[in-house]
Amino acid sequence: MPHLKKVVIPPLWKSWEVRAQKSGMRSKVYSLNGDEYKGQWLDNKKHGKGIQFYKKDSSIYEGEWKYGKRDGYGTYSILLPETKEYVKKYIGDWKDGKKHGYGKLTYSDKASYEGNWIGDKRSGWGKMQYDRGDIYEGEWLDDKCHGQGTLLLANENCYEGTWKEGKKHGYGKFYYVNKGVLYEGSWLDGFAKSGTLSDFGRDEAPMPPAYPIPKLHLLDKASVSIEVA
Structure with missing residues (x-):
């Protein structure tokens, strides 16, 4: 007696599913x-x-x-x-x-960001132009200025230095161009902590202070002694 091979016919929905695969x-x-x-x-x-x-x-x-x-x-x-x-x-x-x-x-007609992204957030190096005319170029982390960066304000005043979580933090320089004054020193959570003020471009500044900032110097150099360990 010849051996009969059983033929399995797949259901119609199976062929439809295969045809529907894109x-x-x-x-x-x-x-x-x-x-x-x-x-x-x-x-x-x-x-x-x-x-x-x-x-x-x-x-x-x-x-x-x-x-x-x-x-x-x-x-x-x-x-x-x-x-x-x-x-x-x-x-x-x-x-x-x-x-x-x-x-x-x-973001708008005046605001845009161009640079690096990680997981939908500004992270790495990038340049941000704000609606009010300020421009920040530097490092970012999780959508905030973080690391080294420069902020140029619309009034041309400028900060160059380090940032932490969107605030000035660490060492930096702030150029008050409208006054012809430079602050150089440390910052903490966005506020100047300790540093020095000096004149720069005072003659060209539109709103200079009434009096020049005196330079720091020792009144009596002879009274200062230096010990070397």
Whole structure:
């Protein structure tokens, strides 16, 4: 008697599931929440290059994806309700769905940050321009000025030195350009702690002090003795 081989026919839903798996290039895929995606897929996840439209706020991401998350280089744009035009909000690197690497974020017409990011936060070296006209360039950590940096104020006064958690902290110089005065010394939690004041550019300053700052010197050098251990 011949041996009969049993043929197993997979259920119809199984073939439908295989056909529904997204891999490669797809023209456009719609989500239940109204979002739209056009681009490359891998194992049913956005992977490669693609464009995502978010219905909730009408924003658009165009760039690279990795296993369903923004990863690589990409541009995030928002829709301005007044003009109905798209403007680029962030241009740069992404990792695991967050700003990570080098990129530029525009906060408003006058405020922007360009530099390094780690996990959606300004970290590393970067330049921040504020709405009021101040400019900070230097080191960042967890969205705050931290390390070495320079702050140029809108009135042209300037601080050069170290920062800690967004405040002047450690050694630094503050140039009061409008007065022609320089403070050089230590800072603690944003306040000058101990240091020296001296004149610089006094003749060009628009609001110099009434009297020049006297230079420090010893009245009686002979009375000073130095012991060497």
